[in-house]
């Protein structure tokens with residue numbers, strides 16, 4: 001099939017590349033010429049495991065191309081995915097300007113039947129706005145062209161995006177257009193052949209499903225983070241509690257890890273957008289409001305622990321930071337807890353030496369030149385002469401480090417383990433003062 005992906009970010013690029021992998025002919029369009037230049041030079045503008053290989057393979061096979069040419073891109077696809085950003089507006093609601101601009105650019109050019117697919121995360125009712133924008137553009141041109149609008153929210157995780165797209169748990173398709181539904185079934189059939197994982201529903205329910213999923217996952221994390229705070233006070237270990245409750249299939253093990261707070265481009269913005277949309281309907285979402293508040297507090301938990309240990313004035317203190325990205329296997333720094341931690345520690349007079357296996361370029365771009373902040377080119381180098389190590393992102397290379405080396409490099413062997421990677425009993429045996437999240441069992 002002929003497919004166009006509008007927006008070549010995490011979602012648009014992965015969608016385009018993975019659909020090309022199944023034999024479709026895909027054009028990826030972006031308004032950012034720099035991204036298209038990088039892609040046309042055989043590189044990708046983001047760090048996403050496995051993606052470069054899929055992109056290169058399909059470009060070579062002639063099934064995948066990148067362009068800033070809107071005319072060509074709109075002309076090409078029978079199915080056009082809109083995968084542009086939906087960042088939070090000032091009031092927390094989703095800013096739809098890029099989605100509507102993309103829809104208008106389609107309406108200004110289309111000459112034959114198209115299926116326009118909202119893949120961006122968009123509030124309930126957006127499909128109607130997309131339809132209206134296209135209708136308006138067609139009316140301006142004085143032409144009548146048939147089209148269907150479909151909601152097909154994306155559930156991939158950064159760092160595992162290709163795998164998630166290729167083996168989806170489910171594919172949600174919101175549609176009230178029979179022809180569009182048929183084409184979506186055909187497009188996704190290679191991904192759902194062994195298990196029919198496509199769920200077709202009405203447009204509004206599909207749009208809502210995406211927010212409900214992210215809100216539920218964020219809720220689980222904030223719930224565990226709050227329980228972790230209590231566990232420390234009452235002398236319980238949240239890791240044992242996690243395993244204890246996760247074994248109940250009604251609860252399950254996933255997304256129950258207490259840590260330094262959730263970040264990324266989606267949980268924070270989607271939780272805010274759902275809370276805001278509900279407010280507009282006069283339905284206050286009290287649980288979700290608390291989920292966000294708890295997360296804001298959680299991003300400061302590691303700093304609170306540092307202050308309890310070293311005092312509020314950190315002048316003259318030096319800390320090593322391991323991990324800057326909002327999660328492992330990505331260079332994405334959007335809403336990363338590390339950003340809050342860096343700001344808070346610097347504002348208290350500390351100096352910092354930070355290391356991340358892939359996100360350092362992005363971190364430097366976002367944080368800029370900051371007095372007191374330096375970047376180390378290796379994990380070990382960050383430790384030299386530091387008063388303590390803060391583990392912020394659980395990259396694999398931090399899971400089993402050389403603990404003797406850590407002890408030797410630090411001024412005193414103190415580790416703030418923001419992702420509960422190290423066993424408190426082992427740390428104790430090694431003579432390392434260990435501060436985890438919610439690890440309150442006495443005597444360990």
Ligand SMILES: NC(=O)C1=CN([C@@H]2O[C@H](COP(=O)(O)OP(=O)(O)OC[C@H]3O[C@@H](n4cnc5c(N)ncnc54)[C@H](O)[C@@H]3O)[C@@H](O)[C@H]2O)C=CC1
Nearest residue numbers: 007008009010011030031032084085086098102120121154
């Ligand atoms: N990042 C993720 O893991 C996931 C994101 N989503 C949702 O997907 C949407 C996109 O997210 P990301 O891919 O992370 O965004 P992104 O910010 O990485 O990429 C968006 C791209 O769209 C381009 N763009 C903007 N307006 C355009 C236009 N009119 N025509 C062509 N290109 C245009 C931008 O230049 C940018 O390259 C958001 O709504 C997000 O909530 C959904 C699931 C996963």
Ligand SMILES: O=C(O)[C@H]1O[C@H](OP(=O)(O)OP(=O)(O)OC[C@H]2O[C@@H](n3ccc(=O)[nH]c3=O)[C@H](O)[C@@H]2O)[C@H](O)[C@@H](O)[C@@H]1O
Nearest residue numbers: 154155156157158221255256257259262263264266326327
């Ligand atoms: O809508 C989106 O953009 C995506 O948002 C999340 O994916 P992502 O943000 O890439 O990453 P996650 O693995 O969900 O992690 C988000 C944050 O939660 C934190 N987290 C995750 C799991 C956990 O148990 N504890 C925890 O603190 C991570 O460290 C990270 O900061 C969802 O998992 C995807 O299904 C969804 O498509």
